[in-house]
């Protein structure tokens with residue numbers, strides 16, 4: 001892959017107040033690639049994403065977007081970056097249609113991605129199933145054709161088929177040229193759709209490699225790194 005990283009992270013440290021949570025994180029997000037960030041609960045994955053998008057400040061290290069170092073807050077840094085946080089950002093009293101239109105996203109593009117929303121457009125966001133709410137959030141983010149997609153546990157609590165749909169859509173967005181960073185609890189599914197993966201524990205990256213390599217040692221990785229909390 002010859003593309004320059006869309007996002008380059010070096011030596012990133014971040015935390016909350018005086019409490020350091022992540023340390024020394026290096027990663028590149030390259031157009032066309034999905035990078036999976038794996039790790040047990042509390043490892044620091046969400047904190048890493050929040051620091052990359054500028055929702056919390058970096059305590060140390062560098063973040064460069066398109067080769068330009070930035071410390072800008074999220075609303076400036078995220079031009080062309082879709083951040084899909086863990087909690088489903090669906091407005092409960094707005095219809096599915098209005099939820100999809102929010103923020104300038106195109107309804108047609110959203111329905112092209114997820115035709116199954118077509119007969120749910122008049123349903124209030126709060127009455128959609130968890131899977132549908134997550135699909136609405138992802139459709140809204142992807143229909144703006146972001147260059148960088150940063151997604152946190154898209155599949156939390158969803159049925160396996162919905163998880164497969166969401167991950168396939170993420171893969172397709174990368175194949176169309178997006179640079180993707182994905183935090184995912186389904187380790188095998190994440191390794192199957194990603195190109196490169198990092199395993200984080202106690203705030204540090206402990207393993208990195210191609211997803212194919214990591215898939216070959218997934219039993220060992222799950223036993224050693226993913227089965228224990230923190």
Ligand SMILES: Nc1ncnc2c1ncn2[C@@H]1O[C@H](COP(=O)(O)OP(=O)(O)OP(=O)(O)O)[C@@H](O)[C@H]1O
Nearest residue numbers: 016019021039040041042043044045046047048086
């Ligand atoms: N807003 C916050 N204020 C203080 N500490 C926090 C906050 N959010 C997270 N933490 C702490 O930071 C550590 C890392 O949490 P983080 O959410 O980044 O982990 P994670 O790997 O994403 O785990 P999970 O899979 O449970 O979301 C945990 O010890 C957590 O308690």
